[in-house]
Amino acid sequence: xxxxxxxxxxxxxxxxxxxxxxxxxxxxxxxxxxxxxIPGPPWVVKAQVxxxxxxxxxxxxxxxxxxxxxxxxxxxxxxxLVTPQTxxxxxxxxxxxxxxxxxxxxxxxxxxxxxxxxxxxxxxxxPSGGMEIEEVAQQSPELIFKEPVSPATGWMxxxxxxxxYRLSPLPSPETIKELATTMKKLVDLFMQNDCSLLEINPLVxxxxxxxxxLDAKMSIDDNALYQHKDLAxxxxxxxxxxxxxxxxxxxxxxxxxxxxxGAMVNGAGLAMATMDVIKLxxxxxxxxLDVGGGAxxxxxxxxxxxILKDERVKAILINIFGGILRCDVLARGxxxxxxxxxxxxxxxxxxxxxxxxxxxxxxxxxxxxxxVAKDMAEAAQLVAREAKRSVLS
Amino acid sequence: MSILVDExxxxxxxxxxxxxxxxxxxxxxxxxxxxVAGVTPGKGGRKVEGVPVMxxxxxxxxxxxxxxxxxxxxxxxAPDAVMEAAAAGIQVIVCITEGIPVLDMVKVAAxxxxxxxxxxxxxxxxIISPGKTKVGIMPGHIHRPGSMAVISRSGTLTYEVxxxxxKAGLGQSTCIGIGGDPIIGSSFVDHLRRFKEDPxxxxxxxxxxxxxxxxxxxxxxxxxxxxxxxxxxxxxxTAPPGRRMGHAGAIISRGQGKAEDKIRALxxxxxTVVADxxxxxxxxxxxxxx
Numbered sequence: 001x002x003x004x005x006x007x008x009x010x011x012x013x014x015x016x017x018x019x020x021x022x023x024x025x026x027x028x029x030x031x032x033x034x035x036x037x038i039p040g041p042p043w044v045v046k047a048q049v050x051x052x053x054x055x056x057x058x059x060x061x062x063x064x065x066x067x068x069x070x071x072x073x074x075x076x077x078x079x080x081l082v083t084p085q086t087x088x089x090x091x092x093x094x095x096x097x098x099x100x101x102x103x104x105x106x107x108x109x110x111x112x113x114x115x116x117x118x119x120x121x122x123x124x125x126x127p128s129g130g131m132e133i134e135e136v137a138q139q140s141p142e143l144i145f146k147e148p149v150s151p152a153t154g155w156m157x158x159x160x161x162x163x164x165y166r167l168s169p170l171p172s173p174e175t176i177k178e179l180a181t182t183m184k185k186l187v188d189l190f191m192q193n194d195c196s197l198l199e200i201n202p203l204v205x206x207x208x209x210x211x212x213x214l215d216a217k218m219s220i221d222d223n224a225l226y227q228h229k230d231l232a233x234x235x236x237x238x239x240x241x242x243x244x245x246x247x248x249x250x251x252x253x254x255x256x257x258x259x260x261x262g263a264m265v266n267g268a269g270l271a272m273a274t275m276d277v278i279k280l281x282x283x284x285x286x287x288x289l290d291v292g293g294g295a296x297x298x299x300x301x302x303x304x305x306x307i308l309k310d311e312r313v314k315a316i317l318i319n320i321f322g323g324i325l326r327c328d329v330l331a332r333g334x335x336x337x338x339x340x341x342x343x344x345x346x347x348x349x350x351x352x353x354x355x356x357x358x359x360x361x362x363x364x365x366x367x368x369x370x371x372v373a374k375d376m377a378e379a380a381q382l383v384a385r386e387a388k389r390s391v392l393s
Numbered sequence: 394m395s396i397l398v399d400e401x402x403x404x405x406x407x408x409x410x411x412x413x414x415x416x417x418x419x420x421x422x423x424x425x426x427x428x429v430a431g432v433t434p435g436k437g438g439r440k441v442e443g444v445p446v447m448x449x450x451x452x453x454x455x456x457x458x459x460x461x462x463x464x465x466x467x468x469x470x471a472p473d474a475v476m477e478a479a480a481a482g483i484q485v486i487v488c489i490t491e492g493i494p495v496l497d498m499v500k501v502a503a504x505x506x507x508x509x510x511x512x513x514x515x516x517x518x519x520i521i522s523p524g525k526t527k528v529g530i531m532p533g534h535i536h537r538p539g540s541m542a543v544i545s546r547s548g549t550l551t552y553e554v555x556x557x558x559x560k561a562g563l564g565q566s567t568c569i570g571i572g573g574d575p576i577i578g579s580s581f582v583d584h585l586r587r588f589k590e591d592p593x594x595x596x597x598x599x600x601x602x603x604x605x606x607x608x609x610x611x612x613x614x615x616x617x618x619x620x621x622x623x624x625x626x627x628x629x630x631t632a633p634p635g636r637r638m639g640h641a642g643a644i645i646s647r648g649q650g651k652a653e654d655k656i657r658a659l660x661x662x663x664x665t666v667v668a669d670x671x672x673x674x675x676x677x678x679x680x681x682x683x
Binding site: 116117150151152194196221222223224226253257269272279280285322323352353354376380 | 413469492493496498499500502530531532546547551552553573575576600602603606629630633635636638668669670672
């Protein structure tokens with residue numbers, strides 16, 4: 001689960017990591033009151049969206065007067081924001097963060113994630129702040145410093161020193177101390193909140209010598225949300241596709257994509273492989289949907305409804321390899337969905353595995369109109385052909 | 394032969410009194426697996442499917458000589474269950490549980506470094522040595538005894554592959570689902586080392602997916618040390634970057650973990666990478682006939 005910058009910064013401030021003074025507003029009318037509390041001009045106006053690449057899309061603006069601030073806020077709240085990481089339609093901006101402008105002396109990158117290769121949370125520090133860390137990793141890997149966190153000892157002071165004393169020139173002794181404290185606090189924040197990503201880019205030293213987080217990215221491990229109800233409450237579902245929100249509530253793994261073939265599959269790996277064969281057959285998947293190993297009849301019905309809600313879907317492929325999920329359960333779920341909603345597009349079914357005969361019989365004995373595929377290759381060919389037909393007709 | 398589990402494996406099911414635990418105990422018994430005990434703390438003394446339930450894994454080791462564990466405990470309690478099994482001296486621990494927080498697995502991984510146990514999973518279908526024993530949730534009937542090894546990060550996708558192998562006349566020595574999480578107990582390379590020493594295994598199918606670099610590491614190991622034929626399939630070539638595709642570990646982040654990179658690394662290692670999953674059985678026959 002992703003947090004907004006302002007939410008992450010509130011957690012930073014609580015943890016004792018310095019952030020610029022700022023206010024969140026949701027309408028242009030709130031701007032004047034907000035500006036009274038924030039030192040400036042200059043101010044920084046920042047769109048609060050989950051999509052990355054905000055700066056490049058014009059979502060972050062430095063303004064030098066109240067008029068400029070009002071203009072920027074108005075523009076962000078009334079236009080969709082297109083960044084390199086959004087679709088061409090962009091995303092709506094519902095909230096804007098106004099912050100004091102800061103006099104920057106030096107910029108760093110400071111982040112934490114779990115390094116799967118060593119199975120440990122790892123801190124990443126780089127003197128090349130303000131740039132995309134991926135670019136730094138590619139162009140100058142020697143400027144990326146890493147320290148893993150031991151689950152036995154936690155973060156040790158020497159680890160901060162290992163990172164900081166590689167800087168050249170060295171910051172002042174006071175700043176070194178402050179950087180080390182910030183690192184320790186970041187580790188604690190990461191561990192206490194079951195983060196999957198924490199990123200400060202840039203972490204700056206101000207002209208006044210203070211260490212401050214100018215930006216904040218924070219993602220929480222979805223699997224750990226059950227132990228962090230307070231964080232789970234920060235979820236902003238406006239940032240997600242409405243169909244994905246619906247699927248989430250039904251405990252389904254659904255991701256909306258750009259094609260027109262609706263797919264329902266059991267198991268994440270098989271679902272990905274199904275997307276791949278659809279593409280090989282010359283068509284584009286409209287979604288990834290893994291109904292899971294132990295899906296119930298209700299979950300199947302719900303999944304089917306979600307696929308049908310996507311108006312771009314021109315044909316549907318059901319690909320099930322029954323293991324724990326039995327084919328008869330799947331068949332009943334599909335029929336229940338068909339009873340509720342009309343299925344206006346061709347349906348291709350490929351069933352294999354546990355109780356496959358019973359599943360096929362349930363479908364055949366119903367008045368449901370569908371095509372049977374004997375294997376994945378045939379399923380992909382059929383669904384691609386049917387989708388083309390229904391686009392043409 | 395086979396690796397890690399065979400007809401002599403004595404299985405303890407942790408979480409045996411739960412819905413999944415009970416159902417799969419029944420399925421494993423039907424396959425011929427020696428399920429010698431179950432564990433649910435506080436429910437010792439009962440029987441499930443004729444299997445005695447105990448309060449601890451240590452008791453199952455003591456009284457029934459359990460040496461393999463299969464875990465169906467819910468995610469909040471699964472890390473503790475894995476560590477309990479390792480502490481009790483269980484050699485092979487299979488953790489089926491999905492949804493364990495990554496930072497909990499960091500602790501488990503560190504704990505296991507000091508033990509001799511092999512952890513398979515979590516978030517996996519388990520391990521099967523066809524005709525001998527099945528420790529997990531895979532449908533047993535699609536497997537046949539034979540000489541192909543299968544190592545996979547996925548569940549149902551593995552069934553698909555095994556089914557194709559069986560239909561192509563290629564039986565299996567041992568099939569392992571290593572799990573779909575970012576941190577797992579054992580890797581492709583760990584098991585390739587074992588299959589290398591197994592005379593019965595004549596060839597290996599690797600089933601990878603986007604996320605991490607486990608496939609690249611496997612490719613490197615294979616070039617250097619592995620001399621049996623290897624066939625691979627990578628799922629997620631069409632997955633959008635930055636989205637988690639069902640499995641917690643299946644994400645392309647920061648430009649790493651892309652299917653193309655994995656496919657390239659495997660091909661450079663001389664491994665046949667099957668592009669169309671539907672062709673896997675046929676391609677495996679060709680590779681093994683060489």
